[in-house]
Amino acid sequence: MRIAILAHEKFPDGAKTATGVLRYGTHDVVAVLDRDRDGERVADCDASLPDAPIVASLSEVDEPLDALLVGISPIGGGFDESWRxxxxxxxxxxxxxxxGLHYFLEDDDEFRTLAEEHGCELWDVRRPPTDLGVADGVADSVDATVIVTVGTDCSVGxxxxTFELVAAARERGVDAAVVPTGQTGIMAEGWGYPIDRVVSDFAAGAVEELILERGNDHDYLFVEGQASIAHPAYSGVSTAILHGSMADELVLCHATDRERFHGFSQxxxxxxxxxDLHESLAAPVGGSEIxxxxxxxxxxDDDAAADAAVEEYADALGLPAADPIRQGPDAILDAVL
Structure with a gap:
């Protein structure tokens, strides 16, 4: 599929959906839309991403195109009228x-009418199924070893x-799969449930359903974590993933210089x-360990300083650690396997 990615005024650091789809999706990205970076290229902003031109609007994309993907997910998931x-x-x-917004394009009268007139599909990735139920506490019955990436905060990696570990595992001949729980992972993999949009009673059940769906088809399932169990606003979705997955192992993700929760003063x-928080919370439901x-x-900026930061983080954990992009995920994967 040939796509353009909308990332106005946010690319690359404030558009993690855009960068995630660029890095891990199977789409052919024709252009990125960011009016603040018109005339630049993706490689100018992040050399680790597949390159593409950056333009100010869709009208500047002359190549054949199958879809526009909204690559921004602001706090609250609202729709910015400047994107219309x-x-x-x-x-x-x-x-x-x-x-992947919480604002559903299908519920927008103008967009729904235009889609019908021009034979287009509006895919609101964050719209969950309507037939989800509560968890039965049986995710640990699958054959696969289940690993969840948990975090100290939002947007820490x-x-x-998750995707780097699965790619590295497959390179070693290990049968591993991603279990997507957020909009970017779902866009990249083509399946999954948006756990942060599921009714709270059914959130753990939705995760359990994902584990049961793939848990006997692979040796390892790597579940994409969300937010943080200590976050003032988003701890519910993190806890649902932790309990619903009944994970065997956890990988704790953190970001350098992150001292306060994203968007909050705490x-x-x-x-x-x-x-301690993760392991004590998981103890009654499978006993996951980091x-x-x-x-x-x-x-x-400096590689030596980054290496030192990783060493400091590993010392604080008392466990192996790595930056999966800068250093590669092998040290993490070794511990998991």
């Missing part, structure tokens, strides 16, 4: 629109770590406290 001209232009051009607990750590050193 690009979504409208995509539909009028006969392109599908893929969105849980999805990235300070993060210490790393040892995070280990076996390694992943550190996002994106804000560190």
């Amino acid at each position: 001209p690009d979504v409208r232009a995509a539909l009028e051009r006969g392109c599908d629109v893929i969105s 849980k999805m990235t770590t 300070a993060l607990p210490t790393i040892p406290d995070f280990v 076996v390694a750590g992943a550190l996002n050193t994106r804000t560190v």
Whole structure:
């Protein structure tokens, strides 16, 4: 599928859906839309991502296109009206629109009408199924070893770590699969449930259903974690994933220089406290243990300083750790396997 990714005023650091799809999706990305970076290229912003031109609007994309993907997910998942001209232009051009927002495009009268008129599909990735139920506490019955990437905060690299670990495992000949629980993972993998949109009573059940669906088809399932069990706003989704998955192992993800929860003034607990919090919360439901750590050193320019930060993080954990992008995920994967 040939797509353009909408990331206005946020690419790359504030558009993790865009960067995640670029890095892990199977789409052919024709262009990224960011009016602040018009004329630049993806490689100018992040050389580790597949390259593509950056343009100010969809009208500047002349190549054939199948879909527009909304690559931004702001706090609260709302729709910015400044994006409307690009979504409208995509539909009028006969392109599908893929969105991971909490604002459902299918419920927007203008977009729904245009989609019907031009034979397009509106895929609201965060719209969960309506037939989910409560968990039965049976996720531990599957044959696969289940690993969840948990975090100290939002946007610390849980999805990235998940995909990097699966790719590295497959390179070693290990039968491993991703279990997507958020919009970016679902877009990249083509399946999964958006756990942060599921009714709270059914959230753990939705995770359990995902584990049961694939748990006997693979030797290892790597579950994409969300947020943090200590986050003032989003701890519910993190706990649902932890309990619903009944994970065997956890990988704790953290970011350098992160001292306070994203969007809040509250300070993060210490790393040892995070280990205790996760393991004590998981103890009644399968007894998951943290076996390694992943550190996002994106804000560190110098490789030597990044290596030192990883060593410091490993010491705080008392476990192996690595930056899965900068150093590769092998040290983490060794601990998992």
